[in-house]
Amino acid sequence: xEYVIETQGLSKSFGSLQAVREVSLRVEPGETYxxxxxxxxxxxxxxxxxxxxxxxxxxxxxxLGEEIPPDRVLSRIxxxxxxxxxxxxxxxxxxxxxxxxxxxxxxxxxxxxxxxxVGLEDRAxxxxxxxxxxxxxRASLACALVHNPQLLILDEPTVGVDPQLxxxxxxHFRKLNQQGVTILVSxxxxxxxxxxxxxxxxxxxxxxxEGSPGELKSQAGTGDLEGAFxxxxxxxxx
Amino acid sequence: MPKTRTLTVAWxxxxxxxxxxxxxxxxxxxxxxxxxxxxxxxxxxxEDINLAIVNEDQGFSSPLGMSxxxxxxxxxxxxxxEDLVISEISESEAxxxxxxxEIDAVLVFDExxxxxxxxxxxxxxxxxxxxxxxxxNTRVQGTMSREFIEAVQRIEGLPGxxxxxxxxxxxxxxxxxxxxxxxxxxxxxxxxxxxxxxIFLLTGVSFLRERAGGTLERLMATPVTRLEVxxxxxxxxxxxxxxQSAVILLFVIYILGIHYVGNPALIFLVEALLTIGSVNxxxxxxxxxxxxxxxxxxxPLVITPQVLLSGILVxxxxxxxxxxxxxxxxxxxxxxxxxKNVMLKGFDLYQIGWELAVLAGFAxxxxxxxxxxxxxxVA
Numbered sequence: 225x226e227y228v229i230e231t232q233g234l235s236k237s238f239g240s241l242q243a244v245r246e247v248s249l250r251v252e253p254g255e256t257y258x259x260x261x262x263x264x265x266x267x268x269x270x271x272x273x274x275x276x277x278x279x280x281x282x283x284x285x286x287x288l289g290e291e292i293p294p295d296r297v298l299s300r301i302x303x304x305x306x307x308x309x310x311x312x313x314x315x316x317x318x319x320x321x322x323x324x325x326x327x328x329x330x331x332x333x334x335x336x337x338x339x340x341x342v343g344l345e346d347r348a349x350x351x352x353x354x355x356x357x358x359x360x361x362r363a364s365l366a367c368a369l370v371h372n373p374q375l376l377i378l379d380e381p382t383v384g385v386d387p388q389l390x391x392x393x394x395x396h397f398r399k400l401n402q403q404g405v406t407i408l409v410s411x412x413x414x415x416x417x418x419x420x421x422x423x424x425x426x427x428x429x430x431x432x433x434e435g436s437p438g439e440l441k442s443q444a445g446t447g448d449l450e451g452a453f454x455x456x457x458x459x460x461x462x
Numbered sequence: 463m464p465k466t467r468t469l470t471v472a473w474x475x476x477x478x479x480x481x482x483x484x485x486x487x488x489x490x491x492x493x494x495x496x497x498x499x500x501x502x503x504x505x506x507x508x509e510d511i512n513l514a515i516v517n518e519d520q521g522f523s524s525p526l527g528m529s530x531x532x533x534x535x536x537x538x539x540x541x542x543x544e545d546l547v548i549s550e551i552s553e554s555e556a557x558x559x560x561x562x563x564e565i566d567a568v569l570v571f572d573e574x575x576x577x578x579x580x581x582x583x584x585x586x587x588x589x590x591x592x593x594x595x596x597x598x599n600t601r602v603q604g605t606m607s608r609e610f611i612e613a614v615q616r617i618e619g620l621p622g623x624x625x626x627x628x629x630x631x632x633x634x635x636x637x638x639x640x641x642x643x644x645x646x647x648x649x650x651x652x653x654x655x656x657x658x659x660x661i662f663l664l665t666g667v668s669f670l671r672e673r674a675g676g677t678l679e680r681l682m683a684t685p686v687t688r689l690e691v692x693x694x695x696x697x698x699x700x701x702x703x704x705x706q707s708a709v710i711l712l713f714v715i716y717i718l719g720i721h722y723v724g725n726p727a728l729i730f731l732v733e734a735l736l737t738i739g740s741v742n743x744x745x746x747x748x749x750x751x752x753x754x755x756x757x758x759x760x761x762p763l764v765i766t767p768q769v770l771l772s773g774i775l776v777x778x779x780x781x782x783x784x785x786x787x788x789x790x791x792x793x794x795x796x797x798x799x800x801x802k803n804v805m806l807k808g809f810d811l812y813q814i815g816w817e818l819a820v821l822a823g824f825a826x827x828x829x830x831x832x833x834x835x836x837x838x839x840v841a
Contacts, residue, residue, distance in 0.1 A: 272679075275683045295685075298683060298685045299684070299685045301683070303680065305679065305680070307675070307676035308676070309675060309676030309679065309680045310675075310677065311474065311478060313478040313481045313482060314477060314478065314481075318474075318477060322463070322474050324463075325464070325467070325470040326681070326685065326686045328685070330465070351481070367680070
């Protein structure tokens with residue numbers, strides 16, 4: 225089995241702070257792997273190491289068959305963070321076209337298609353600065369999807385998004401998943417976690433437990449994911 | 463959308479600035495207003511100087527009965543001047559009027575003025591000024607020494623015979639000379655300064671936003687390379703810098719009518735090199751700023767010394783040695799010299815080769831520094 229993401233003892237320290245400790249993670253093709261954990265548990269740093277934004281202090285890792293930093297396969301990865309990270313003066317269409325062009329996609333049809341996918345057809349010509357938070361987040365997702373990536377790395381993509389839009393996002397993720405796109409997503413919303421095929425629980429930089437939502441529940445002996453999460457992650461910190 | 467990633471980045475910069483009408487105004491309109499106003503003030507016609515003359519000169523009488531008063535002759539000659547309004551008064555009145563501000567200066571020829579000139583073969587006179595306004599002091603002194611020389615030259619041809627001494631003054635100008643005014647030498651340095659300053663500020667702020675808004679992180683998670691980002695920024699901002707230079711150049715030449723003999727291509731070459739340095743300085747320093755205000759705080763550190771030392775206000779050659787050393791560390795000094803030489807003296811590519819080389823060196827150093835700070839790991 226060729227893993228889409230595979231790390232061995234990946235660690236990162238910022239000075240005396242150990243942000244990520246000895247994480248060994250394997251994500252299979254076509255999975256939706258959810259990273260769960262409280263703020264500051266190392267989810268973001270782990271994801272940033274995987275796209276090459278942060279260099280690991282120790283350990284190794286590979287993404288899409290390329291050792292990290294995965295410079296040569298960046299055009300096959302879609303990366304999205306909780307901060308909108310769009311150019312406010314440009315229109316939705318221009319932002320999508322810009323990030324598309326950087327990954328080698330210049331087809332106008334594809335740009336229109338992805339804007340339609342996130343339901344922004346009628347706002348394509350609006351400047352991003354004039355959009356509401358939820359619409360910005362949709363535009364940001366379009367930028368992450370424009371180049372048909374094989375792997376999506378989404379760092380809390382639904383923070384600050386209302387429940388309705390969150391549900392729309394997850395419907396997208398499921399569709400992409402069915403098309404064979406592998407997704408690594410971080411969250412601390414439990415109903416999102418339930419929609420992942422596999423979950424990894426993180427606390428203080430370590431990957432504490434892994435498994436499908438069902439496995440985690442039975443492992444913890446609790447009826448719901450939240451209970452399982454609190455029990456495994458050690459309660460008071462969650 | 464352009465085909466290459468570098469041009470894509472450049473296209474984005476250009477589109478962003480184009481959308482921001484205030485910034486467009488800052489780039490194109492403000493420099494014209496500033497240089498226009500500056501030109502107007504510099505060229506305000508100087509008011510006539512009210513000169514009072516206290517003439518107590520007893521003249522010079524030869525044993526043969528010939529008499530000659532240099533004081534009288536000079537009063538007559540000075541009255542022909544167009545810039546002076548002459549009145550003859552007594553010494554006691556003079557001081558009062560000077561204090562009251564009714565006259566600007568008092569010229570005193572004392573009793574043995576002619577006698578002394580004849581003996582010492584040199585003219586020495588006393589000019590009394592009110593003294594509290596440095597600008598007026600300078601203007602009066604300048605006008606007086608010029609008018610005095612002209613007056614003496616007029617006397618030499620008088621029917622009363624030449625005065626008992628010889629005075630020769632000859633001033634020659636290598637370039638356009640007397641027709642040049644301060645604006646002519648200010649315009650080239652203004653073009654360099656405006657480009658350097660605005661492009662530094664705009665790049666600094668836009669790169670800071672790129673970092674703060676998370677777009678730099680997103681950019682770095684795409685296949686775009688550091689070099690492509692830096693090049694894209696240089697092309698994007700260089701585009702505006704060159705259009706700006708063209709606009710200012712056309713404005714100062716055709717609207718303000720400054721003297722200009724240079725090759726525009728060379729001006730743009732100097733501008734392009736300066737802008738490359740400026741863009742990268744902006745990227746480099748934006749790493750050390752947390753917000754827009756902190757970018758502005760770099761102005762006294764980076765821009766002000768260059769304004770003071772690059773020869774915009776006082777020519778670098780007039781500095782003491784240690785200060786000249788500092789001045790020659792400033793890229794703007796070289797840009798100023800190159801632009802002045804091209805615009806005023808019509809220097810060619812080889813004659814400004816040294817300045818171009820230094821500017822290119824500065825640009826390379828800045829590209830190196832900005833690339834160092836712009837790693838893939840933005841954390």
